[in-house]
Amino acid sequence: MIEFYNVSLNIDGKEILKSISFRLFKGEFAYITGPSGAGKSTILKLIYMDIFPDQGMVIVNNYSSAKIHRNEIPYLRRELGVVFQDFKLLPDRSVYENVAFALRATGVRSKEIRHRVVRVLNEVNISQQRSQLPDQISGGEKQRVAIARAIINDPFIVLADEPTGNLDAQNSREIMEIFERINRKGTAILMATHDQSLIEQYPHRVIKIEEGRMVDE
Amino acid sequence: MSLGFSIKEGLKGFGRARMATFITITSVVLALIMIGLFILLALNIDHWVGEKRKHLQMEVFLEPGFKEAQAKKIVQRLKKLQGVESVRYVSQKAAAERFKKEFGRDVREVLGTNPLPPSCVLRLQPAYQNASAITRLAEIVRTWDGVSDVVYGGSLLKAIDRYVTLIYLIIGGLGVVLLIVATVLIHNSIRLIIYARHEIIEIMKLVGATRAFIRRPFLVEGILYGLIGGAIADGVIWLLCGAMKNWVYTGMIQNWQSYVIVLALGILIGFVSSELSVNKYLNKLI
Numbered sequence: 114m115i116e117f118y119n120v121s122l123n124i125d126g127k128e129i130l131k132s133i134s135f136r137l138f139k140g141e142f143a144y145i146t147g148p149s150g151a152g153k154s155t156i157l158k159l160i161y162m163d164i165f166p167d168q169g170m171v172i173v174n175n176y177s178s179a180k181i182h183r184n185e186i187p188y189l190r191r192e193l194g195v196v197f198q199d200f201k202l203l204p205d206r207s208v209y210e211n212v213a214f215a216l217r218a219t220g221v222r223s224k225e226i227r228h229r230v231v232r233v234l235n236e237v238n239i240s241q242q243r244s245q246l247p248d249q250i251s252g253g254e255k256q257r258v259a260i261a262r263a264i265i266n267d268p269f270i271v272l273a274d275e276p277t278g279n280l281d282a283q284n285s286r287e288i289m290e291i292f293e294r295i296n297r298k299g300t301a302i303l304m305a306t307h308d309q310s311l312i313e314q315y316p317h318r319v320i321k322i323e324e325g326r327m328v329d330e
Numbered sequence: 331m332s333l334g335f336s337i338k339e340g341l342k343g344f345g346r347a348r349m350a351t352f353i354t355i356t357s358v359v360l361a362l363i364m365i366g367l368f369i370l371l372a373l374n375i376d377h378w379v380g381e382k383r384k385h386l387q388m389e390v391f392l393e394p395g396f397k398e399a400q401a402k403k404i405v406q407r408l409k410k411l412q413g414v415e416s417v418r419y420v421s422q423k424a425a426a427e428r429f430k431k432e433f434g435r436d437v438r439e440v441l442g443t444n445p446l447p448p449s450c451v452l453r454l455q456p457a458y459q460n461a462s463a464i465t466r467l468a469e470i471v472r473t474w475d476g477v478s479d480v481v482y483g484g485s486l487l488k489a490i491d492r493y494v495t496l497i498y499l500i501i502g503g504l505g506v507v508l509l510i511v512a513t514v515l516i517h518n519s520i521r522l523i524i525y526a527r528h529e530i531i532e533i534m535k536l537v538g539a540t541r542a543f544i545r546r547p548f549l550v551e552g553i554l555y556g557l558i559g560g561a562i563a564d565g566v567i568w569l570l571c572g573a574m575k576n577w578v579y580t581g582m583i584q585n586w587q588s589y590v591i592v593l594a595l596g597i598l599i600g601f602v603s604s605e606l607s608v609n610k611y612l613n614k615l616i
Binding site: 161183187190195201218220262 | 540
């Protein structure tokens with residue numbers, strides 16, 4: 114479960130978030146919407162504890178932003194999956210290696226890696242391209258690889274920051290279908306997006322942010 | 331966590347940023363060549379000084395006409411002195427023979443008599459081969475009955491003691507400065523390499539890799555820079571030594587330990603520099 118209690122954040126004297134409070138339950142699917150610069154990505158960063166609130170508290174499962182030690186952050190992140198608009202794939206590694214990297218970097222044994230990577234590549238329909246480099250595949254395929262990497266550790270939630278922002282309508286729909294599938298299997302999804310048509314097509318709970326404040330839910 | 335992964339990533343990183351790798355290794359090589367040459371310089375000075383000290387002797391001249399039996403007693407007394415390694419008695423006759431050998435003429439023929447006094451030649455233990463110890467010893471022996479004079483290379487010893495310490499201090503100081511300069515240079519190069527690879531660090535961070543895990547490939551890379559830089563520097567030093575031995579100073583000595591030290595320093599510099607760089611970068615990130 115994710116909880117935000119009166120979270121406020123200032124960066125370089127500028128108010129980024131003001132008194133944000135919400136809860137996200139296990140297996141939920143929710144959007145964070147709002148115009149660019151509203152603070153959507155900041156909320157995601159607060160969840161994977163890349164940044165910390167100036168006031169209030171963020172709780173992610175058993176971890177609290179007020180108490181977490183620097184050494185615990187990697188273990189918190191292993192419980193999450195993160196997907197970005199720009200995919201953040203390693204350009205010099207194949208699709209397979211990009212996904213396997215998440216496991217190697219957390220010390221999973223080689224035998225187990227192969228089995229898990231193959232399974233997850235099949236899950237996002239990208240196994241045919243497993244030996245190709247990111248430059249050799251389309252944007253939609255890149256995002257599938259990024260999703261595969263995000264879910265390979267069986268996270269309880271996937272945080273997606275404008276995952277369809279760089280994709281055309283067809284690819285966006287395909288990516289949304291994958292998120293829906295992942296969600297149906299019990300993984301929560303928190304997606305930052307400003308694409309209203311997507312929200313209408315795939316309706317879920319919406320947390321609306323404007324100028325750092327929650328304006329509607 | 332898999333050490334194999336860290337080594338593999340370190341090796342991959344090594345081949346990725348070729349220009350940065352080249353600059354880093356060149357910095358390591360240049361710094362280590364200088365350090366290695368300093369080590370060899372110190373080694374040669376030490377060897378030269380050791381030889382000078384080893385051949386240093388103190389000659390105790392006895393009263394002319396001293397009987398051999400009395401001389402033997404002096405020899406026994408000298409042998410009991412602390413710091414004396416050996417004592418060789420040179421009789422009046424032996425002194426005359428030494429004179430003839432050195433000057434080509436028999437002193438008895440020149441002067442009609444042998445005025446050369448008998449003497450005792452002392453060699454000292456290594457710990458006593460310094461100016462203060464030999465002077466102290468000479469002062470003791472000079473007071474003995476039957477001793478007319480004590481001669482030793484005091485001024486040479488004093489010069490050695492004074493200047494060699496100074497030279498060692500200068501070499502040591504320059505060596506430390508070079509080590510620091512090399513570490514800073516390599517630290518900067520590795521920092522560039524790390525910035526160039528911020529993507530991989532960011533992804534490692536996102537997927538939950540620990541700080542130690544993220545650091546390890548960079549440490550492997552740093553050690554590799556040091557190892558390769560050290561090996562190249564060793565090769566260059568070996569060639570330079572060979573050339574110097576042939577054309578500049580034939581008495582030049584070198585030992586394998588110096589080469590091992592250069593290699594070990596290379597590894598140490600590489601490790602410390604990358605540790606500093608990656609920690610600094612990660613502190614900003616996490």
